Amino acid sequence: xxxxxxxxxxxxxxxxxxxxxxxxxxxxxxxxxxxxxxxxxxxxxxxxxxxxxxxxxxxxxxxxxxxxxxxxxxxxxxxxxxxxxxxxxxxxxxxxxxxxxxxxxxxxxxxxxxxxxxxxxxxxxxxxxxxxxxxxxxxxxxxxxxxxxxxxxxxxxxxxxxxxxxxxxxxxxxxxxxxxxxxxxxxxxxxxxxxxxxxxxxxxxxxxxxxxxxxxxxxxxxxxxxxxxxxxxxxxxxxxxxxxxxxxxxxxxx
Amino acid sequence: xxxxxxxxxxxxxxxxxxxxxxxxxxxxxxxxxxxxxxxxxxxxxxxxxxxxxxxxxxxxxxxxxxxxxxxxxxxxxxxxxxxxxxxxxxxxxxxxxxxxxxxxxxxxxxxxxxxxxxxxxxxxxxxxxxxxxxxxxxxxxxxxxxxxxxxxxxxxxxxxxxxxxxxxxxxxxxxxxxxxxxxxxxxxxxxxxxxxxxxxxxxxxxxxxxxxxxxxxxxxxxxxxxxxxxxxxxxxxxxxxxxxxxxxxxxxxxxxxxxxxxxxxxxxxxxxxxxxxxxxxxxxxxxxxxxxxxxxxxxxxxxxxxxxxxxxxxxxxxxxxxxxxxxxxxxxxxxxxxxxxxxxxxxxxxxxxxxxxxxxxxxxxxxxxxxxxxxxxxxxxxxxxxxxxxxxxxxxxxxxxxxxxxxxxxxxxxxxxxxxxxxxxxxxxxxxxxxxxxxxxxxxxxxxxxxxxxxxxxxxxxxxxxxxxxxxxxxxxxxxxxxxxxxxxxxxxxxxxxxxxxxxxxxxxxxxxxxxxxxxxxxxxxxxxxxxxxxxxxxxxxxxxxxxxxxxxxxxxxxxxxxxxxxxxxxxxxxxxxxxxxxxxxxxxxxxxxxxxxxxxxxxxxxxxxxxx
Numbered sequence: 073x074x075x076x077x078x079x080x081x082x083x084x085x086x087x088x089x090x091x092x093x094x095x096x097x098x099x100x101x102x103x104x105x106x107x108x109x110x111x112x113x114x115x116x117x118x119x120x121x122x123x124x125x126x127x128x129x130x131x132x133x134x135x136x137x138x139x140x141x142x143x144x145x146x147x148x149x150x151x152x153x154x155x156x157x158x159x160x161x162x163x164x165x166x167x168x169x170x171x172x173x174x175x176x177x178x179x180x181x182x183x184x185x186x187x188x189x190x191x192x193x194x195x196x197x198x199x200x201x202x203x204x205x206x207x208x209x210x211x212x213x214x215x216x217x218x219x220x221x222x223x224x225x226x227x228x229x230x231x232x233x234x235x236x237x238x239x240x241x242x243x244x245x246x247x248x249x250x251x252x253x254x255x256x257x258x259x260x261x262x263x264x265x266x267x268x269x270x271x272x273x274x275x276x277x278x279x280x281x282x283x284x285x286x287x288x289x290x291x292x293x294x295x296x297x298x299x300x301x302x303x304x305x306x307x308x309x310x311x312x313x314x315x316x317x318x319x320x321x322x323x324x325x326x
Numbered sequence: 327x328x329x330x331x332x333x334x335x336x337x338x339x340x341x342x343x344x345x346x347x348x349x350x351x352x353x354x355x356x357x358x359x360x361x362x363x364x365x366x367x368x369x370x371x372x373x374x375x376x377x378x379x380x381x382x383x384x385x386x387x388x389x390x391x392x393x394x395x396x397x398x399x400x401x402x403x404x405x406x407x408x409x410x411x412x413x414x415x416x417x418x419x420x421x422x423x424x425x426x427x428x429x430x431x432x433x434x435x436x437x438x439x440x441x442x443x444x445x446x447x448x449x450x451x452x453x454x455x456x457x458x459x460x461x462x463x464x465x466x467x468x469x470x471x472x473x474x475x476x477x478x479x480x481x482x483x484x485x486x487x488x489x490x491x492x493x494x495x496x497x498x499x500x501x502x503x504x505x506x507x508x509x510x511x512x513x514x515x516x517x518x519x520x521x522x523x524x525x526x527x528x529x530x531x532x533x534x535x536x537x538x539x540x541x542x543x544x545x546x547x548x549x550x551x552x553x554x555x556x557x558x559x560x561x562x563x564x565x566x567x568x569x570x571x572x573x574x575x576x577x578x579x580x581x582x583x584x585x586x587x588x589x590x591x592x593x594x595x596x597x598x599x600x601x602x603x604x605x606x607x608x609x610x611x612x613x614x615x616x617x618x619x620x621x622x623x624x625x626x627x628x629x630x631x632x633x634x635x636x637x638x639x640x641x642x643x644x645x646x647x648x649x650x651x652x653x654x655x656x657x658x659x660x661x662x663x664x665x666x667x668x669x670x671x672x673x674x675x676x677x678x679x680x681x682x683x684x685x686x687x688x689x690x691x692x693x694x695x696x697x698x699x700x701x702x703x704x705x706x707x708x709x710x711x712x713x714x715x716x717x718x719x720x721x722x723x724x725x726x727x728x729x730x731x732x733x734x735x736x737x738x739x740x741x742x743x744x745x746x747x748x749x750x751x752x753x754x755x756x757x758x759x760x761x762x763x764x765x766x767x768x769x770x771x772x773x774x775x776x777x778x779x780x781x782x783x784x785x786x787x788x789x790x791x792x793x794x795x796x797x798x799x800x801x802x803x804x805x806x807x808x809x810x811x812x813x814x815x816x817x818x819x820x821x822x823x824x825x826x827x828x829x830x831x832x833x834x835x836x837x838x839x840x841x842x843x844x845x846x847x848x849x850x851x852x853x854x855x856x857x858x859x860x861x862x863x864x865x866x867x868x869x870x871x872x873x874x875x876x877x878x879x880x881x882x883x884x885x886x887x888x889x890x891x892x893x894x895x896x897x898x899x900x901x902x903x904x905x906x907x908x909x910x911x912x913x914x915x916x917x918x919x920x921x922x923x924x925x926x927x928x929x930x931x932x933x934x935x936x937x938x939x
Contacts, residue, residue, distance in 0.1 A: 120824070142820075143823045143825075143827060143828050146824055147826055151824075154821070158820050160818055162813050162817055163813065167810065170810075171814050174807045174810065175814075175822070175825040175827045180807045180808060180832065181808055181811075181835070182806050182808055184803075186806065187806055188805070230825075
């Protein structure tokens with residue numbers, strides 16, 4: 073599904089990501105974790121096309137996507153959610169999803185037909201799946217933050233993605249909402265065989281939902297494997313706690 | 327060779343005055359983030375004030391320099407006063423409102439200057455010591471030019487010392503980078519801002535005063551100068567004083583040679599330089615990306631709802647009433663109604679770009695004007711039938727939109743404002759300068775409708791059909807996928823990209839659509855007036871369009887139509903009953919901006935703000 077090989081990026085003299093190699097299989101849910109400044113965001117922004125890597129290769133569904141702009145990456149059946157929910161504040165919840173459907177079908181140069189009449193049922197079905205159908209006619213600008221995140225998930229799913237890139241999906245949310253949102257994303261992904269790669273600070277979320285965990289530190293992958301192996305990995309413990317206590321056992325959610 | 331040297335010196339001499347004005351503009355912008363449209367007015371006032379002072383003071387060098395410096399100081403105080411009385415209240419308002427307020431000041435100053443100094447051009451005599459000429463390579467160069475050549479670097483050095491060797495200068499530089507931080511450190515902003523306005527206006531006044539012996543003080547030097555100063559500041563990089571000097575040199579020298587070799591394309595040349603610089607370095611020669619990239623339009627977002635069945639009926643009734651109005655209205659009222667109908671299309675085209683597009687065009691008259699000249703030329707020179715000629719207007723205006731839009735979607739905030747404005751000024755100058763084609767100041771006359779459309783009812787129906795059709799197209803487009811994609815690109819460009827939309831292309835297309843329809847309005851206007859004149863492209867018309875949109879409210883779709891009607895009625899009444907309508911209009915603009923500095927716009931922004939922000 074996603075293959076990353078020798079990815080590297082420097083900013084001035086800072087080598088933010090140096091030779092990262094990993095892959096995500098179809099339908100697999102993978103977490104990318106690491107302390108602040110480890111290079112998660114840089115890595116993520118190269119995958120989604122916002123940053124051009126200095127070297128290395130990114131292959132999505134067998135197509136080389138290295139250096140493609142975000143809109144071209146999106147065309148490779150990649151959906152995305154942002155750390156701070158990005159929704160269209162001047163549209164209703166339903167119109168946000170309709171816009172994504174219109175964009176996916178490349179119909180956005182139409183000048184005459186009403187956009188709000190297009191793909192209504194499909195939009196409602198997507199909203200239903202994220203539990204936002206009742207609020208379909210509310211303006212997106214006035215939603216509670218957790219609801220905006222759900223809308224964003226529906227928008228990301230509208231393009232029929234095979235891979236979902238989620239940048240800190242639960243950032244800024246109340247603890248109870250966090251697990252619920254990630255549980256929703258994971259169940260939707262499993263039902264449709266969508267692979268998810270997400271970054272996350274909340275270890276509860278990571279260890280509950282990730283099938284595999286990649287640990288990044290100072291621009292390199294220092295460990296990867298199932299949550300259990302990563303949790304037990306001494307290198308990971310050293311990075312996170314500077315000690316050998318198991319990761320996520322004591323400070324999760326703090 | 328001697329020709330080259332002499333033109334070069336001439337250019338460098340002109341650069342000094344241009345640099346003074348531009349450096350003042352750039353210093354004021356850097357600290358206060360206000361794009362001061364009235365800066366050109368200070369330049370003009372500087373020239374007039376120097377005229378008065380030098381003619382009062384004893385003749386001779388001392389009197390001359392005393393008058394020049396005195397004028398600069400007076401203008402500096404006027405600038406400080408403007409900041410204290412007006413602009414201080416607008417720092418939190420959107421850029422657009424600040425610009426409009428300073429444009430109101432331009433109008434007020436124009437009428438005040440006319441009152442005080444009268445309509446004649448005023449030329450000061452040079453003191454004897456500066457009258458001679460020096461022989462350079464067999465040609466004579468005025469001594470005064472050599473003095474001016476020296477003034478540029480001297481002021482540049484003085485400003486450098488001021489900003490790098492004094493505590494005050496350090497504060498100004500710090501505030502340019504991060505004024506919130508400077509305030510947090512305990513520096514009182516308001517005093518700093520007033521002082522910066524004093525300095526910037528002083529520089530503009532000095533520029534005007536120094537230019538007086540070379541060029542007569544006249545009532546149109548304000549807008550001419552502000553355009554060039556904008557171009558210089560954009561090319562040099564906002565906030566960079568050295569950049570302003572380099573850009574002033576580049577542009578003045580280019581103009582000196584341009585006027586000598588190809589007088590017709592001087593201004594186009596200036597635009598080309600700006601285009602090339604911005605294409606290679608989007609922030610100008612020595613500029614850095616703006617610290618606060620606040621796009622004026624992004625705060626305009628508000629949920630739009632398509633017309634319900636009630637408003638559809640209402641719209642149909644209005645159109646029907648309009649179509650029947652020639653039966654009851656007199657000739658004068660019909661003239662006004664025709665104008666309102668056409669300008670409503672013009673305002674709607676600007677609204678499409680500003681509202682859903684979030685791209686504010688400060689020079690929409692460019693497209694209106696190109697459209698009107700296209701129709702006039704097609705009828706005058708090719709004798710084409712009226713309707714065929716009208717089809718030419720969106721094509722011509724749209725082509726200009728393609729070129730300008732390409733740059734505009736890459737810029738934001740002040741750069742965008744200045745670029746769109748500069749383009750309009752260049753089209754305006756072209757209309758005046760290229761008199762072989764455009765008729766210059768006299769315009770092109772005798773642009774009448776075809777015989778079949780001469781009847782006043784038929785003609786009005788043609789105008790109404792085309793205008794209403796254009797407005798309907800724009801309305802449909804707002805609620806069609808294209809309008810949604812445009813709002814998507816404005817509301818959340820990252821999300822739009824991640825959905826597979828190219829925000830730049832969508833905004834570019836909107837720019838072209840908007841300029842094409844502005845062109846249609848211009849074409850109809852030429853037919854309705856029976857001629858075209860450079861005033862169709864003047865800054866005033868661009869501002870008119872902005873006022874029409876703002877009066878009605880950016881956030882609504884019908885707003886610009888209502889705004890147009892109110893605006894035309896207001897202006898019409900004013901110019902009929904008073905000869906100081908500019909003064910009154912200026913005051914109205916200023917009061918409007920002061921009365922609701924956040925306006926409809928601010929209200930909308932508060933309403934849609936992210937809950938987590």
